[in-house]
Amino acid sequence: MSDVELVLRSTRVITPEGTRAATVAVADGRIAAVLPYEADVPPGARLEDFGDDVLLPGLVDTHVHVNDPGRTEWEGFWTATRAAAAGGITTLVDMPLNSLPPTTTVYHLRTKREVAASKAHIDVGFWGGALPDNVKDLRPLHDAGVFGFKAFLSPSGVDEFPHLDQEQLALSMAEIADFDGLLIVHAEDPHHLDTAPQQGGPEYAHFLASRPRGAEDTAIANLIAQAKRLHARVHVLHLSSSDALPLIAEAKAAGVRITVETCPHYLTLTAEEVPDGASEFKCCPPIREAANQDLLWQALADGTIDCVVTDHSPSTADLKTADFATAWGGISGLQLSLAAVWTEARGRGHSLEDVVRWMSTRTAALVGLDARKGAIEAGRDADFAVLAPDETFTVDPAALQHRNRVTAYAGKTLSGVVKSTWLRGERIVAEGEFTAPKGQLLTRTP
Numbered sequence: 001m002s003d004v005e006l007v008l009r010s011t012r013v014i015t016p017e018g019t020r021a022a023t024v025a026v027a028d029g030r031i032a033a034v035l036p037y038e039a040d041v042p043p044g045a046r047l048e049d050f051g052d053d054v055l056l057p058g059l060v061d062t063h064v065h066v067n068d069p070g071r072t073e074w075e076g077f078w079t080a081t082r083a084a085a086a087g088g089i090t091t092l093v094d095m096p097l098n099s100l101p102p103t104t105t106v107y108h109l110r111t112k113r114e115v116a117a118s119k120a121h122i123d124v125g126f127w128g129g130a131l132p133d134n135v136k137d138l139r140p141l142h143d144a145g146v147f148g149f150k151a152f153l154s155p156s157g158v159d160e161f162p163h164l165d166q167e168q169l170a171l172s173m174a175e176i177a178d179f180d181g182l183l184i185v186h187a188e189d190p191h192h193l194d195t196a197p198q199q200g201g202p203e204y205a206h207f208l209a210s211r212p213r214g215a216e217d218t219a220i221a222n223l224i225a226q227a228k229r230l231h232a233r234v235h236v237l238h239l240s241s242s243d244a245l246p247l248i249a250e251a252k253a254a255g256v257r258i259t260v261e262t263c264p265h266y267l268t269l270t271a272e273e274v275p276d277g278a279s280e281f282k283c284c285p286p287i288r289e290a291a292n293q294d295l296l297w298q299a300l301a302d303g304t305i306d307c308v309v310t311d312h313s314p315s316t317a318d319l320k321t322a323d324f325a326t327a328w329g330g331i332s333g334l335q336l337s338l339a340a341v342w343t344e345a346r347g348r349g350h351s352l353e354d355v356v357r358w359m360s361t362r363t364a365a366l367v368g369l370d371a372r373k374g375a376i377e378a379g380r381d382a383d384f385a386v387l388a389p390d391e392t393f394t395v396d397p398a399a400l401q402h403r404n405r406v407t408a409y410a411g412k413t414l415s416g417v418v419k420s421t422w423l424r425g426e427r428i429v430a431e432g433e434f435t436a437p438k439g440q441l442l443t444r445t446p
Helices: 077-086 106-116 135-143 166-178 190-195 204-210 213-230 242-253 264-268 290-302 337-347 352-366
Strands: 006-015 018-027 030-036 046-049 054-057 059-064 089-094 123-126 149-152 182-186 233-236 258-262 384-394 413-423 426-430
Touching: 006 352, 018 054, 018 352, 054 352, 059 077, 059 337, 059 352, 077 089, 077 413, 077 426, 089 384, 089 413, 106 123, 106 135, 135 149, 135 166, 149 166, 166 182, 166 213, 166 233, 190 213, 213 233, 213 242, 213 258, 242 258, 242 290, 264 290, 264 337, 290 352, 337 352, 337 384, 337 413
Parallel strands: 006 046, 006 054, 059 089, 089 123, 149 182, 182 233, 233 258
Antiparallel strands: 006 018, 018 030, 054 384, 384 413, 413 426
């Protein structure tokens, strides 16, 4: 223990074995040991005592649209990673859209990494994209270190990232399965969307009807069938339809290599509370009814849904028009995700250990970072959030670090205040004060 330079102590440390009073020793940016609370501080090491505040592993958010370069006025690596750090997130994986260029070739990945390198306050990895015409680029992107490949089964909302039809999906999935990569899928069936009523206007009920559950259910059923046939690894993005849960549970039981995520907005917001014209609540698939939400929580508890990620998808305020048909679809949630989920989880009888499992441990495992991230145990990166779980705050958009401070959570009172965030043993934010960017750019571990 002679090389330990930092010791963190709390009466409540969340470890893989449970929550307990402990002392965490840090050396060279890694956790050297998790020791009894009364352990001596090694000579020369600095002690940080958090009292009864909870020390938890930094969150790993595997679904973030940073939009940089090309649409940096929507967000950007500087603002997105500051918002993430303020919310206790220490690692994010950036989606291949809505940046220009999208991350669909090795050259485009190199461009993205060059832009991010000097701006990342937290660690950042990258997804690649699967398009109708880039099957030849998938293996080179995999070899260059992307964590997997995103595909849309219905229009993405941006022209430079077209969706895959079923034949194109099969071709991309077969290529990705050949090198045992991961395909992550926006699963809404375009035929269901085309035949759904499209009334437009400010009424949320009309927008909800335009994105029916059946669109998700059919797309997921088709995805399962393809994955089973090709023995491919697939991941369902931002599940909102509880009707698809039996299909997913059956597929998992049958050995299909499928994982599933949902998002804070599906777990904490309901269709019944969305005011007409309030397109800050618009996302695709949409926020659904309270009864649907209850079933998503049940699926999280029983493991049918694996993890919770933000799908942070911001835009400039002018794109959030009062017409749900034309407004940009996306919810900004990086800075508030931990508090939003914890507020609802505790009311439903879940623990902070559950939240850590959904938002850190399993997300790290999804992208193969579980040797480094997602838990407080020896050998992992010394990435932490310090949380006062019983303190509350009212969401003030002006206090957010997002570039565009439009939020569906405005005015809500949430539990759980992040006191500080640590990256590889360095405090990167505390009480609203940030250090210079210290994040690293991550690549998939072979």
